[in-house]
Amino acid sequence: MLSAILYHGIAQQVKRGLHRDYIRNTEVMENLRGKINITDSIKRQTMITRQLVCDFDELGENTALNRILKSTVVLLLKFGDIKADNRKNLKKVLLFFSRVTTIDPMKINWNLGRFHKNNEHYKMLINICYLIIKGLLMTEEGGQYKLRHYLDDQQMNRLYEKFVLYYYRKEHPELSVNAGYINWNVDDGIDDFLPRMKSDIILSNGTKALIIDTKYYSHTTQTNLLYGSTTLISTNMYQIFTYVKNYDRQLTGDVSGLLLYAKTDEEITPNNDYIIGGNKISVKTLDLGGDWKEIKHQLDSTILLLQ
Template structure:
C-alpha cells in the first residue's frame, strides 16, 4: 500500500461504497439507493444514511444492558455498602448506600450515536433537511446521557449477536467523529476532507479491495499475510516485517495483491512511461519468499493502482512468476468497478501473457 493519488475525480457515492466494503458491510451499499445522489461531500451522504439507519433503530427499540449503579436509597436492593453507609451516616436518614444493576438504554452504544447526531447538527455545510431530521431524531435520545465524541470511545464498545445491528451505525459514527472537527468556542464544526487525506484513502483502497475479494470468493481467505525472509544471522530483529496487502487462494491458485495509491501508476523515465521498479521488486520479493515457504508452488502477483490519468493492464512472466500490473477506474459506475476487479482474476487473462 502506497499513497499519492489525486482523489478529486472519485465520486462521493463511490467513496461510500468503498467504505461499506472496508467496514465489511457491502450489503448496506445495496440496501440504500445512493445512485443518482449528488451530495456535496461524504459527510452529507453519510448523514442521510445515518438518519435512515437510526430511524430504523428507533422503531426497533434501543439496545439495553445491565449497568452497575451506586446510590443512597431508602429502598434496599442489590448489595448494601455498609462502610459507605456508616461513614456518611446514611442510617440516620433512614437510608443506606447500595450497589445494584439497572437495565437501561443509557449505555455507550447509544451515547455515541447521540454525540454523533449532535456533532452533525453543528456541521456548517449540512443540508437543511438533514439538520431538521437530526433535531427531531434527538428528541428520542433525551434519556441518553451526553458525552464528548472521542474516537477512542469506539474501541470500548462491545458488539455481539444481540446488538450486531449497531455495528454499521457505529462505523458511520466513528468515521464522522474522526473527520468532522468541532471549532473551539464557535459552536460549529467543519469537515476534515477525508478524500484528500492520501494515507487514509490508501488504507481505504486496500481494505476495500481485500473485503471485495473476501465477499466475492468466501473460500479464498483473503487477508494480509506475514512472510518470512528466511534470513540467518545474529540480529534478525532488525529486519523489517514483510506483510502482503492481500493474499488469497481462488480455485487452487494463490494470488498476492499489492495495492498502490498513486496519482501516476506509471513513472516517466527518459521520455517514456515505465513500471515503478521499487513496486516490481517488492512484489517479486513477496512471490519468491512465498514460493520458498510453499515448497516451489508459485503465486500470481498483482500490482493494483487506482486509475487517475491512465488505464493499463500488463501481463508478464518474470523469473517463472506470472505478474499483472493493473489499474481500476474508481470514477466509473460502481458495477463497472466490480466487473473490473472480478476480471483481474480471470484465468483467461492469466493465460494471455502477450497482451
Template sequence: MSERIPIKNIYYMLCYAWDRLNEKDIILVDNTEGNNLLDLFARVMVNGLNYLIKRGLDRRYLCVNDDISFIRGKIDFNNSIKTLQWVNGRMSCEYDDLSHNVLHNQIIKTTIEQLIKHKGLSDELKDGLLNLYKYFRYIDTIKLNKKVFKEVQINRNNQYYDFLLKVCETIYDNLLIDENTGQSKFKEFERDPKQMAYLFENFVRNFYKRELKGCKVYRENINWDTDDDNTFNEYLPQMQTDISIETDSKKIIIDTKFYKDTFTYYMDSKKLISSNLYQIFAYIKNIEAKGGLNTNAEGILLYPMVNQQIDYDYLIQGHKIMIRTVDLNQEWRLIHKRLIDIIIDREN
C-alpha cells in the first residue's frame, strides 16, 4: 500500500475481526489525532476501563491460607502447631474469599503498567491510565505470555472483558520490552505483512457474516476430487477457504491476499500472481464434486488496493474468477460500500 492505513480503519477492522463490533464506539476514533496505534490502544483501554469500573470489576471466590485471630473456614492444625501461631492467639485457616485478584484483572493491571512505562505515550493518556491504576491496587501483576491469555474464562457475566483482553493481547504481541533496561518499543503491526494478512482475512470474513443478511458465511474444507479412494489421499495438502459465501443462487469462494502489490513484474511485463490464481482455481474445481451450488462456484481474489482499483473478470473452464481490490485508506463508509458491492454485484 502506498500510504499507511488510518488508525480508525485499523480499529474498525480489529472490531470486526474480533467479532466485537458492539464495542467499536467505545471511543470516537474520528477525533483521534495522528496515526499512532499505541495511543489508539491506550485510549481504548482508558475509555473501556472507565466503563468497566462503573459496572464493577469482576471478582470470584479464591482459596486463601492465612494466620488469623478468629476461626474462619477450615483450620490447618498442622501448620498452626508447626509455626506456633496458637501461642499468639492465632490459627492458620483456609477459607474462600471473594476477591478482585483474578487473572483477567491481573492481565489488565500488568498491561496498564507497561503502557505507563512506555516513553512514547502521550502525557494525557498516561495521566488517564495512572488515574485508573488505583482501582487495581489490590490486584497482582503477573508475567504475561500467550498461554495466560488463553487461560482466562469468559462467561455471560464478564463477557465485556473479552474486548479489553483482546486489546491487551494485541499490545502484548507488539510491545517489545527490554528486560535489562525496562524500556519498551511498540512494533506497529500494520507494517507486519503476516499480522496484517491475518487481520485482513478475519476482518473480511466477519464483515460478511454481519453485513450480508440471509447469506451463509464460513470457512470450508475442500477435498481433492480424486478418481479413486486412494489410501495415499491422506498425504494431499488440505484445502481450506478463507471465506465461503452461499446465497440463494450462488456459491462464492473468497481468498484474501494482503500484499504490497497485486502484480508481479518482469522486464516490461505485468502479470497477476500465478500462485494465487492456481489456488483459487483449485478450490472451485475440486468443490464441484459436492454438487448443488458448488457446481458453478465463483472465485474472488481480494487484495487491498495499491495504486488503482482493480475489477477484472475471467471465465475459466466454466467458472467465473474475479480479481478485486478494496482501498483501506478511504473513509470507512466507502470501504463498507465497496465490500458489499463486490458480492451484491454478483447477484445482479
C-alpha cells in the first residue's frame, strides 16, 4: 500500500516538475566561477596547473527532498516485498531522478524546516518516506537492510483511516466528508462523565448519513474456543451500533453504519449487511493488496449505503 501511495504521489509531482533549488558546488576549474576558495586552492596547489578551486551555486534537482524520494524508492525496490505492478511503476518514476543522488537512509536529516508554496506538495511524500524508512527499517547488519513485514498496528490503523477519509474527500466532492464527535442522545441533557465518541468518517448527502469506522487488525473475527464458533469482533459491533443510534437522534433510519476492515489472510472475510433497530449496519473488507481500480471500486460501492 505504501509503495502504491508513493508511486502515485511521485507521478503527480513529476507532472508538476521536480523541486529545484540552488545547490552549493565546489570544483577545480580553469575558468573562474562563483567564489574562489583560496584555502583549498593553496592546499591542492591547483595554481601550478593554472586552476582554482571555486565555490558556486547551481540551480538543479539534486535537492534534499528529491534525494529522500529517490533513496526511499531504491530501498523499496531492493528490499521491499511489493507487488510486481508497483515495482514496475516505481522503476518508471525513478528514471526522472537520473540527476539526483541517493543518500544513506540511516543518515537522512528529517528536520527539513518549514515547507513553502514551491515545495508544499512534497510534504505528504516526505511523510510517506518517513513511514517507510522509520516504520519498516529495523537494523543494518552486514550491509543489508532488514525490513519489517508490517508497521506498528497503531501507525497502520491511523494511516488506513486517513487514506479512506481523504479518498472520499478527493473523489466525492458532492458529499460532505468529515471526521468528528458524536453527541450522546441523552434524554435529560446531562452527559457528565460519558466518554466522547469520535467517528473516523461521516459521509452525508444532505438527507442521509453513513458512519464509517475503519479497522486495521491482524484478525477481523473472533473465535469462541469453547464452542468453536466464529463471530464478528463484539466490541467493534457495539461501537458502530452506538455511533449510529446516537447520531440518528430522530430515529428516522436515515443513518447507516459501516465497519470497514482491511483484508487479512484469514479464510473468513466478513461481508455482511444487517438491519438493527431500523438502521442498516454493514461489515465489509477492503483488499489493499488488490489492483487500484478494484480498491477504487470497493470504496465507491460503499456510497450505495447512502441510497
